[in-house]
Amino acid sequence: MVQSVHRAVQILRELASGGPRLGVTELAERLGVAKPTVHALLRTLEIEGLVGQDRDSSKYQLGPNLVPLGNAYLDTHELRTRSLTWADALANRSGEAVWVGVLTGDHVLVVHHAFRPEGAVQILEVGASIPWNTCALGKAIAASSCADVRERLLAGEPAVLTGASMTDRKALAGHLEDVLKAGYATEDQESAIGEAGIASPVFDRSGEVAGAIGIVGPVERLLGESARQELAVAVRETARNLSRDLGAPSATRRVRPTGSRAS
Template sequence: MVQSVQRAVRVLRELAAGGPRLGVTELAERVGVAKPTVHALLRTLEGEGLVVQDAETGRYQLGPGLLMLGNAYLDTQELRARSLSWADTLANRADEAVWVAVLTGDHVFVVHHAFRPEGVVQILEVGASIPWSTCALGKAIVAFLPPEQRKELLEGELPALTGSSITDAAALARQLEEIGRTGHALENQESALGDAGIAAPVFDRSGIAGAIGVIGPVERVLDDAVRQDHVVAVREVARQISRELGAGRSGAAGRTR
């Protein structure tokens, strides 16, 4: 790896995770390098529009250049492009919000969010990053990864975002095996209190591409009267997207392993 690039990325990640603004001293301590080095990195990043400095406090925050890069990524993300109309179809059918996500490291990254059809105030969650083990989307993806990748994630950090988050690797492994058999994953208040999700994996020509799922209040999404309808709808839409991505019938969502 190129050390200077790696350090610049770590600075950006600290700014993303550490709050609205951080100073040079704080960043140097977090990244573990000398203040002059961090200052040089910040000046370079500022010149490229990736960070900006507050004129009054001298602290730094993420800049608009990152948004441009993020939008460029979304514009070229094939799963997102293929799922736009299908996500709307699923949102209307389930009467719930729909998220499409991909796996990045040990988190899932939301690349598309179709709002619930009902005209209520909703927050766009595109760009949200969630630990894979705490959401249906993440578990739907990891269940279909090659065994060595799945093992690595199970041996990694399993954070507790709520009291319902599953932090036991053995329990998660059993859950992933069940997801592999059924072709869908459930989440019950594991990433946010009051929220639940049902997701299914999406495949492309080379394997697992991501996942799509319905997200909403637990009392609606997991209600006994509609839960199975949601499962069927999510799996059907995931299968259709998989076919459009070239997975074919043998690689479509809901396959058994």
């Protein structure tokens, strides 16, 4: 690992999560690095347009050249590009917003968001990062992932976003078994009060989990007794079609890969 590159990445992450602006001293304390080192890294990042310095406060913030880098990632992400048509179709079929997500560490990154066909003003959630255990997308991915990935996720400290967030590891492991059998996962107000989700895993040409696709919306619309099963069928079918589009084996896996074991 190249230490200077690692520290530069740490600076970008701190600026992304620590507030709109941070000073050299604050960053040095967070990274445990000398102020001159942090200042030199910031100057280099500023020259490249990856950070910018506020003239009034002299503090630093993320720079404009990160935008094309992020867009390039999305534009070249195969799951996202293949999901555009399927996500729109699912949104029209369900009447709800559709998210497509991929696992990054212990969070799910939303790489595509198809708006609900009708309704109030909606906020684009592309780029949102959600703890895996608090969303249907994350649980769908974890349930169908290989043993190493699943056990790594379960070994971590479960995030708590609401009082409904699942935090018991044993209960989570059992829940993932149920998700695997059903072919879809649900979220019941675990990341936001009043909101729910239904998601299914998507597989790539190697048969591994590429991510997940699912619907999000008010809990009473998604998880009501009359709607839940119909919506789950729509989500599973869409995930199956998207997997096929990615070149996944014709028989989408409903069991874990050879050599994995149940938690």
